[in-house]
Structure formats: C-alpha cells, structure tokens
Amino acid sequence: MTIQPAVVPVGGIDRSECQFEVGRVRPNTGGFHGKGLLVSVYTAISDHERLAAYDKLAGPAVQAGGGRVLSLLPSLGGRVVAHEAGITQRVVLVEFDSFEQAVAVYESEAYQKALVAFPDGVERDFRIIEGID
Known part of the structure; x- marks a missing residue:
C-alpha cells in the first residue's frame, strides 16, 4: 500500500518524493540507505x-x-x-x-x-x- 502525503520535508527529503509503506519510508529516487x-x-x-x-x-x-x-x-x-x-x-x-x-x-x-x-x-x-x- 503506497500513500502520497502532503509535501513536508523530512530529513532533507521531500516527502512528495517518498513511498510510504507500513513501517517504512523509501525515497523514490533509490537513495535510501538504512543506517x-x-x-x-x-x-x-x-x-x-x-x-x-x-x-x-x-x-x-x-x-x-x-x-x-x-x-x-x-x-x-x-x-x-x-x-x-x-x-x-x-x-x-x-x-x-x-x-x-x-x-x-x-x-x-x-x-x-x-x-x-x-x-x-x-x-x-x-x-x-x-x-x-
């Protein structure tokens, strides 16, 4: 399930460029590194x-x-x-x-x-x- 929220910056990432899944946030750009x-x-x-x-x-x-x-x-x-x-x-x-x-x-x-x-x-x-x- 993917949810597209309003644009709100999170950790320097524009939330409109993220995919939100249950328990996970991943930038659509593929630049996510889970430290x-x-x-x-x-x-x-x-x-x-x-x-x-x-x-x-x-x-x-x-x-x-x-x-x-x-x-x-x-x-x-x-x-x-x-x-x-x-x-x-x-x-x-x-x-x-x-x-x-x-x-x-x-x-x-x-x-x-x-x-x-x-x-x-x-x-x-x-x-x-x-x-x-």
Whole structure:
C-alpha cells in the first residue's frame, strides 16, 4: 500500500518524493540507505556508580560491533537546550552502517552482559531505529 502525503520535508527529503509503506519510508529516487541508530534518552539517573559499570561494558560492545558514538550529552560537556518535557538528562546516539548491524549489537553476548549490569536506579527510553541517509 503506497500513500502520497502532503509535501513536508523530512530529513532533507521531500516527502512528495517518498513511498510510504507500513513501517517504512523509501525515497523514490533509490537513495535510501538504512543506517541503524541506537537512541537512548535517560529520564532518571540515581545510581551513577552502577551506570558507570554498565558503560564500561556497553561502550566496548558497541564499538566492537561497528558503532560510532555521535552524542553522549551532557556527559561529555556538550550543550543541551531542552524543549517540551524539558528533560536534560543524558542522551546517547550511536550510528551503525545498517539497521541490522545495530540490532545484532544489541543482541550480542557482549551487550547482553552489559544489560545485566544496567542499574535499577536508571530509567531510559531506548530504541533502535532505521535512519534515512
């Protein structure tokens, strides 16, 4: 099923030039490259020590799987301007060459070990999404 919506720019792509299918957006030009993105938005952190233990395991697991950290704010001193809900906790954004690669890293033995160390005192919204390149 293909739906042609009104013209609204999305990620630099004119939506009138896209085919929308259930769960997928593909530019008609054939220029779609489904990068994989890990998006983790932390809403509460009360156990920084255990979060650091998780980080020591998760970071190498993600890098070994080809992940490139694009954002680790405000942990690395970057700037944040919060709108809407106004949450300024840590945001982690990691890019992979493909969606499948991102999923494989999440399901890997190394990352699963990191999840065991993930503290109860931390809340986050974690997603793996397919990006438009």
